[in-house]
Amino acid sequence: MNDRIFVTAHDVAREAGVSQSAVSRAFTPGARIAADTRERILATAERLGYRPNLLARSLINGRSNIVGVGVGDLGNPFFVQTLQLLSNSLNEAGLRLLMFPAEGDAGSEPSIREILHYRLDALVLLSVGLSSTLAEECRKAQVPVILYNRTTRDQDASSVIGDNATGARTIAAHLLAGEHRRIAYLAGTEGSSTNVQRESAFYAYMAEQDAPEPIRENGQFRMEAATAATRRLLTARDRPDAIFCANDTMAIAAINVARHEFGLDVGRELSIVGYDDVPMAAWPAFSLTSYSQPAQAMVDETVRLIHALRAAPASHERVMLEGSLVVRGSSRAVRPHAA
Known part of the structure; x- marks a missing residue:
């Protein structure tokens, strides 16, 4: 049996001749570290096959950069489109998407137990209902909730919908x-x-x-x-x-x-x-x-809310965006009124 041997930050620091904190700064965007030192550390890490443990970091800084997304109906192309746009936008923001399928029929919520096993920075529900149980458990775990294409009476959740x-x-x-x-x-x-x-x-x-x-x-x-x-x-x-x-x-x-x-x-x-x-x-x-x-605008607002809620967890908002009618051949042409 071949056991996997994981390379640690301590191994990289020893090989590169730097401190372990320098290795951490080299992998932290915006951290202060000399350019040549960063390059030496990254080259050493690449040679050794080192990858930083993002989950371990989340235990230290309190943020995982992971956004949970509960999805009820992947057979609906609107949500497939939304998932693609949301994944792209979160990636550009340095965040990652972790999908949770909802249980049962469309509109039901994803498994509470499964969601709370992860240290999520936020939970987005795509046309999935927010029960009082899920809302309370997310409150206890300090996971802000954003409903997408749904609204709720719960005051501790944000929402982004079309008009x-x-x-x-x-x-x-x-x-x-x-x-x-x-x-x-x-x-x-x-x-x-x-x-x-x-x-x-x-x-x-x-x-x-x-x-x-x-x-x-x-x-x-x-x-x-x-x-x-x-x-x-x-x-x-x-x-x-x-x-x-x-x-x-x-x-x-x-x-x-x-x-x-x-x-x-x-x-x-x-x-x-x-x-x-x-x-x-x-x-x-x-x-x-x-x-x-306006799917892209709705996704943009969702990502904005995620950033806002990470900074101020109680800053919930209700966002409504206007759309427009696109007339094609499946409906009868409207006759202009006589002058």
Whole structure:
């Protein structure tokens, strides 16, 4: 049996003829150390195969530079896109991402026990709920929590969301301007703040315009459930002439069902609008009209909050960012009003 032999900072210091503290400074960005000494230490470390133990350092300075990210639904391309952007932004900031899959259905929280085994500088929850238990345990462990694309009533958590109410109202106005009268809403996960905000604003705008109340089905933010829900809508006696789907995953499912199972001309016989504007929405196969969430700006705000909370753990904020409607071929063109 071959046991691994780890090279230590003490070994590097002895070989380079310096103190162990000099080795530590050589691997600490911004630390004061002569350039030639740093180069000699780094060259010695490379030759010996030494790598600093970042976890051991975290025990000394109280920071691990690790950000935990709880993710509920990796089948949603919006979160895949967000993870990529967040990983890049954290890397540029000298931080590392450690992902925790949520347990059970979409929207459930990741394992508390697993999260708190790590010395995290912050925990970001991507469309994952924050229970009172998780909030309390993170408080005790002094791990600041940031909800992404979700809100919470907990005063000890920050959040970064898009303006869901404005987005939903904008979509409602677009569909009414396209002279739709039998409009359906394909809802996401029941009780999630994202769905609640989009649904309530959509229905409120329709009521304000004296439009018929939208038909409602639930697609749970998922492809399979949305496929079944769209079949129910399109086999109804008075089927809708437009469907607002609470995210793009469901909208893409709806397009597939309408086009390939019912032979409908999407964009003419049936308008379908999504939410998030994921990269797939622009593909010619879908040409999906969607309300675009500013993913990069939301990630930038999340990273800013991480830095702020590392410096002042109680400095929680609620950030809301505006998006915009991107009109493509899946919704009926709006006729200009006669002069």
